[in-house]
Amino acid sequence: MSSVVPAAVTPPGGDPPAAAGAIAARSPLELFWRRLRADRVALGALIFIGLLVLVAVLAPLVVKLAGAPAPNVRSTDALDPTFGSATGPSADHLFGVDNLGRDVFSRVIYGARVSLEVAILATGSAVVAGVVVGMLAAYHGGWVDTVISRTLDVLLAFPILLLGIGLASACSLGDGCLGLIQPGLGVVVVVIAIATFPYIARIIRGQVLSLREKEFVEAARSLGASDRRIIFRQILPNLVAPIIVYTTLVLPQNILFEAALSFLGVGVQPPQASWGQMISDASAEFEDAWWFMFFPGAALVLTVLAFNLVGEGLEDALHPKARK
């Protein structure tokens, strides 16, 4: 997909007039909550995500309750004895087994952990890095801005998936990159963060640039406020909305990104279960063994869909478009 185009975002300017007396105006936050609560689809998605997080955190318990074996246990008895191939959904294995005899249901549950962990960590780091870099560039201007902008340009010129694959491969061997990042989950998080933060940085930079010229910032400056105060008191609060919107747009994309990296073999390493990797394993035999291609994929679709719905809901709640 192309770079994300965020909806037009305008910072709420100033406080609403407090009417003296009878009618108390609602603060933007209250309005936001009201609108969100009314959006049942988004709420439903939010609940789904909450459940998903719960399941991911409590994975071992869930698996035990379902009576399924642990995700990395290979039961050779579940394999076809003549061909060694996978068998489908049955009484013992709700979603069937994969080509090594591992329970697919178990692995889908544990895969949720990987997907959520990676997406949250990677998105979080990308957002933090993007905000810092973007603000730095926009606020200081001058040569700092030029250097940062040009660097971002270079990063943005890279085909993102190739960059991800390359970095993941390069950093996955032995001592990892610079000896710091260890192979496996850590590498994937860092790779995705590096690949996605430039977009955020660019947009934040644009936001801060326009904010910088606004009157209330000038006013604060003329009153003698320090840079730090301006950043934290004036600019950051106005960035909260676009940051939230952006995060919810990017998070599901990063879930898909991790899955794509795992699908291509450079993400999380076996035997750790990841949805993308399970689909990749399945692609060799999917016409006979559809189950271990289908279930992880369906899990991915539902998860990403839920995040997308929540993102949409948040965006609508923050900036309701004119309703006729």
Place this chain on the structure above:
Amino acid sequence: MNDLRLRRARRPLPSRPLLLGCVATVALVLGACGGSSSDKKVAAGGFASGLPTDGQKRGGTLKLLGSEGFFHLDPGGSYFQLDYMVTYATQRPLYYFKPDDPKTAVPDLADGPPQVSADNKTVTVKIKSGIRYGTNKKTAITGKEVTAADVKYAFERGLNPSVANGYEGVYFPLVGADKAKGGPISGITTPDAHTIVFKLTKPFGATTARALVMPLTVPVPKSYVAPLDAKQPNPYDAQPERQAFTGPYMISDYKAGKTITLVRNPQWDPKTDFKPAYLDRIEWTIDADPNVAGRQIFSGTGLANADTPTAGAVKRFATRAKDRITFTPLGNRFVGVNTQRKPFSDINVRKAFAAALDRRAMLLARGGPLVGQLATHFLPPTIPGYDEAGGAKGTGADYLANPSGDPAVAAKYMKLAGFPSGKANGEKVVMLGENDSPAKETAQITRDAIASLGFDVSFRLLDQSTLYSKFCGVRTELEKIDVCGFAGWLPDFSDPYAMLTANFYGKSITAVNNSNASLFDDPAVNAAMDKAALIADAGDRAKAWGAIDRRLVDKVAAVPFLFDNVANIASKNVQGVVGQWIASWDLAYTSLK
């Protein structure tokens, strides 16, 4: 032959003489022995036999689907299964194995059997007259007759860095070769245009004579090729359509990584050759998707596999098209652990690992009992010495007694190794594997076995060529790794020397392209191998090497787990003939129906 048997295809090759008097088909696995011409089409189990039959039709185009490229199409460098398929269809070595008789080498370019002197240091071969070179474009050597000097040059160029033959030094210890780097070798002489004499530095004649089936013996005309040999990369290899061809077919077109096309060689005279060469044309796709290829071969026409089919394809054919799939036994597979590094330098830890490994799961991961039988030692059923080493039952070692592994035995040996609890304490073990099925799956099973002993396994999967050319084949890297890829071997010709030395002989350990994956270097075993190499009598040789095989198992030089069966699949109108000695299609005998 080199063991790069990863990624379906790059299977090394070699011959397989069957000393059991039966044709090597799955019949072997199922215990029967077949073979009259009436039931040639069907082997035991209902699978196709892959043998030549009477009344095969001439003409037509065969399309091969493969996903692996070639290593070297230059006959001087050709050393992998796919390379061999092309080389043996387009060129004529001194000797050849007919598809149905992998134990008897018949003269191809040669005129009669090789003469080995009494002192075993001289081998003399006479070559046929009237064999001419065919080329795509008309050149100075088109239509010229092959002479003994061409065979001499073939050996000389093998040592040229631009050709870099991988086995010349091993089987042809020629006088004067140690100083030659592409220039003349004094140990090869040609008293006349049709006689060639090899002088050896040691009494190795019996083995050298058997090695005359190798592609290195393919004649190469010096006047035409010497200028090409001076270039790097060598055009004789990179642009194989420029070669001088002696076989029934020639390479008419080659697009690296995509396709190769073989057409009839107009200069090939069927009167000088026993090969029928039914097909008119062979079109070989090199970048097909292996999963899809299996399906296409199943439902299409005029198609056959080039690389090893996937487990899914084998299953499909074995259940729904038994008469279009053949199984041919070939070679062994084992897990090599670094015997020069802790923890596996301790023989008790190795025994524990052998006991912990679920070999039955490894077999299932590769496709089940159809693709191989569990191995209990290293010499496969088709190599002399197999029975002497224990046959199917094995040596009786307790750590190999249970095919699914035996945790109790494993614990016992761990205790003997100095881990009183029967498990290690999280010591680090480094393992690298290949990231393609089925090596990916077997690597995970191996990892599990090591982890079950209590070790902390650092596990990483890489692509095949990186894994071997950068890590497992390079001694300095291998020294830091405990389990590097998987090993297996296909003998260059049916002899236990060719089967065991590459992997387990101390002097086989080289700095690059190392084939001794376990870095196994036991002086007693080395000495025994040196002695056994010189034995001429077949029975004594088998006994001696069988004893060596037992020793290797006792010392756990590696953990054997499989004697392979190679599957080959074809569409319904293809009469595929398998060269039993390399377990792949013999293009000079295959036809359409």
Place this chain on the structure above:
Amino acid sequence: MARYILRRIGWTVVLLALVSAVTFVIFYALPSADPAVLRAGRQASPELVAQIRARLGLDDPLVVQYWTYMKDVVLHFDFGFSYQSGESVRAAIVSRLPATISMTVGALVIWLATALPIGVISAIRRRSLLDRVTMTGALLAISAPVYWLALVALYLFASDIGVIPIFDGANTYVGITQDPVQWFASLLLPWLVLAAGFSAFYARLLRANLVEVMGEDYIRTARAKGLPERRVVWRHGVRAAITPIVTVLGLDIGVLLGGSILTESVFNIPGVGRYAYDAIRTADLPAIQGTVLFAAFFIVVANLVVDIAYAFLDPRVRYG
């Protein structure tokens, strides 16, 4: 204006040089197959390997290797030879380009042809059943990984293995010059799968933009003036809503021309994306360099075109 264009072009060139430098550094660190060892045989002597290394220039310092590489690229348009197959990288990319272009153009046509009407109709009939259904479907299509969709599509519709055999399955691609009919048939399913996600995205984007535009004052004015609704929508509404779409379209085309790795892999279409992925997997450095540069080129040029187009439309940008 001309100065702006020149400046941007100048920066594009510098950008590409930087991209190639960064690529060199990243992929040089990959544990690549040693090409010298690949070319040598079993039990090759270290001297032989060293000889081959010297000939391939593998022992030179990184900077020297990079410089040699860039010189070849700029002066001779030579991207070196693949470590794996020995084939010229430029030839390999050029021969795979038609497949990638076929994929891009076909998918483009389909997704535009579907997204535009759906986006517009959904915007007009906001909150109708049609709107809700299509927008939800679109959201589903965006949420599904393209390779999974491809596998499901193959499982359901491929002529060789599918439950309902309609379309040609994977690995059936031939060049348009070889067999136009087969070319078309083999690309139908990949086009549909690739277009699905984009179509969904563009439909939603167009709808969102159009809804916003339709709320503007000048639309109300146009209506008040008595213009027919259709004119209002198409002449004024869609025209305004489509500008940001063109931007994104340009960027997407740029990205797709670099090769859609995932779709090409599943359908086994011999395009540049597949080649790039195989190159990275086998750490074939020259091929990696070539394909990354190639893909970056399209991305950067697409950006350039879009920027220049904007400069025409909005003078303020030129002085930014």
